[in-house]
Amino acid sequence: MIAIVDYDAGNLKSVQKALKHLGQESQITREPREILAADKVILPGVGAYGEAMEHLKRYELDKVIQEVVQCHKPFLGICLGQQLLFAGSEENGGVEGLHILEGEIVRIPDQPGLKIPHIGWNSLNLQNQGRLFEGISQGAFVYFVHSFYLKAQDESIVRASSDYGVRIHASVEQENIFACQFHPEKSSAIGLKILDNFAKAGEG
Numbered sequence: 001m002i003a004i005v006d007y008d009a010g011n012l013k014s015v016q017k018a019l020k021h022l023g024q025e026s027q028i029t030r031e032p033r034e035i036l037a038a039d040k041v042i043l044p045g046v047g048a049y050g051e052a053m054e055h056l057k058r059y060e061l062d063k064v065i066q067e068v069v070q071c072h073k074p075f076l077g078i079c080l081g082q083q084l085l086f087a088g089s090e091e092n093g094g095v096e097g098l099h100i101l102e103g104e105i106v107r108i109p110d111q112p113g114l115k116i117p118h119i120g121w122n123s124l125n126l127q128n129q130g131r132l133f134e135g136i137s138q139g140a141f142v143y144f145v146h147s148f149y150l151k152a153q154d155e156s157i158v159r160a161s162s163d164y165g166v167r168i169h170a171s172v173e174q175e176n177i178f179a180c181q182f183h184p185e186k187s188s189a190i191g192l193k194i195l196d197n198f199a200k201a202g203e204g
Contacts, residue, residue, distance in 0.1 A: 002026040003038035007055040009045035018185040024199045032064045041068050045080030050092035052080055069100055072176045074201040082179035091148055102153035111165045117147040122162045130159025130173050132197050140190045142182040
């Protein structure tokens, strides 16, 4: 069973639909006992960083996520869910995150001809043999929707990057923690393969 964390940040049903397509059983929930009982946990999310952190704290899901990580369950953050794992974000005048991984979330700088938010397909530069990207070719295209991006403190956790005026750390991995700025559930066959790789993480 894969728990999809519900903290009013949207995009839950599309993740569940993609998992169902892969034959994976999942449950959308904010109940701590259900999340802790799951085999794997996904934290999706779209929206504002500050509001998302408020919701996590209101439902005490910040504590649950820390416990999941400490239990070494496979954990996947998607889009805003990736950003929340880090120390904090420039968004909303500066907001503290979950401090599970080290790095900062900063705004994509304005440049001529560059639309912000960054919405659409971009190619990935794969590095450091990420488990999410097994069976995926260098330069594969995935779907992004964001105005802020990750600058990880430790380059060794970065498994994929993408260029959009700046170098975006598009996916990271550290032990049982996986995360991606793009939306695998909206990234066609490539995205389904990434979700399938996560669903198989820790098996065998």
